[in-house]
Amino acid sequence: MAKSSDRLLLYHWAPSRSLTARWMLEEVGRPYDIALVDISKGEQHEPRHLALNPMGKLPVLAHGDVVISETAAICCYLADVFPDADLAPAIDHPLRGPYLKWLFYMPSCFEPAITHKAMGWPDAPRGTLGWGSYDAVVATLERALASSRYILGDRFSAADVIVGAGIRWGLEFKLLPETETFRRYSADLLARPALQRQRSADAALIASQSAPKSTPQSAP
Numbered sequence: 001m002a003k004s005s006d007r008l009l010l011y012h013w014a015p016s017r018s019l020t021a022r023w024m025l026e027e028v029g030r031p032y033d034i035a036l037v038d039i040s041k042g043e044q045h046e047p048r049h050l051a052l053n054p055m056g057k058l059p060v061l062a063h064g065d066v067v068i069s070e071t072a073a074i075c076c077y078l079a080d081v082f083p084d085a086d087l088a089p090a091i092d093h094p095l096r097g098p099y100l101k102w103l104f105y106m107p108s109c110f111e112p113a114i115t116h117k118a119m120g121w122p123d124a125p126r127g128t129l130g131w132g133s134y135d136a137v138v139a140t141l142e143r144a145l146a147s148s149r150y151i152l153g154d155r156f157s158a159a160d161v162i163v164g165a166g167i168r169w170g171l172e173f174k175l176l177p178e179t180e181t182f183r184r185y186s187a188d189l190l191a192r193p194a195l196q197r198q199r200s201a202d203a204a205l206i207a208s209q210s211a212p213k214s215t216p217q218s219a220p
C-alpha cells in the first residue's frame, strides 16, 4: 500500500486523456513527476508500458508501488488518498453515492454514447445498450447541471474533473449541443487555476514536441 508521501508519477502524453489525470493532480496540489510515453511512436505498446497497463493505453499513475490505469479510477484514487484536498465526499457522506455515480457514468454511459455518435454507427435497441441512447445521456447530464454549479451542487469534486473533461471535449469536437448549461459549466471549470496550470504545462509540452530538435548551424 502506498503512503500519501510516496512519489506520484504520471505516464503521460499530450494530447490524450492523460490531460484529465494531470488536471486532477493539479487539483490535488502535491508534487508529481511526468514520464512521457509517445503514443505517436507506439511506445504504449512496448513491454515496459504493457507491464503497467496491459491495455497499452494512457494515462497510468504510479504512486509508490500502486499502479492505476483508467482515468476515472485515477481521479477517484487521488481524491481518496489525499483527503486534505477535499475533492471527494467522505464514504459516509450522503453525496458519496451521487459522486460515485457520476464518476462511473462518464466512462460507462457518456463515452460510449458519444463515441457511437462520432462514428456514425447505426442505432441499436435502447434496452441493449448500457447507455440507452445518446439523447438520454445528454439530457440526463444537462438536467443534472441545469440548476447546479457543479455536478454535486455547490461542491467541486473529482467527479467534476471527469464530467467536466468529457463535456469540454464534447463541446470542442461538436459532439454535444452548445447549450447554455454546458457552456456555463465549461467556462466555470476553465477559470480554475488547476485547469489553467495543466493547460499551460501541456501546451508547452505539445509545442516542444513540434519544435525542431536542434538549431541549424549558421553558414561559415
Ligand SMILES: N[C@@H](CCC(=O)N[C@@H](CS)C(=O)NCC(=O)O)C(=O)O
Residues within 6 Å of the ligand: 015, 016, 017, 018, 039, 044, 056, 057, 058, 059, 069, 070, 071, 072, 107
Ligand atoms: N478507458 C481509458 C481510455 C484510455 C485511452 O483510450 N487512452 C488513449 C489516449 S486518449 C490511448 O492511450 N490510446 C493509445 C492506444 O490505444 O494505442 C481511460 O479512461 O483512461
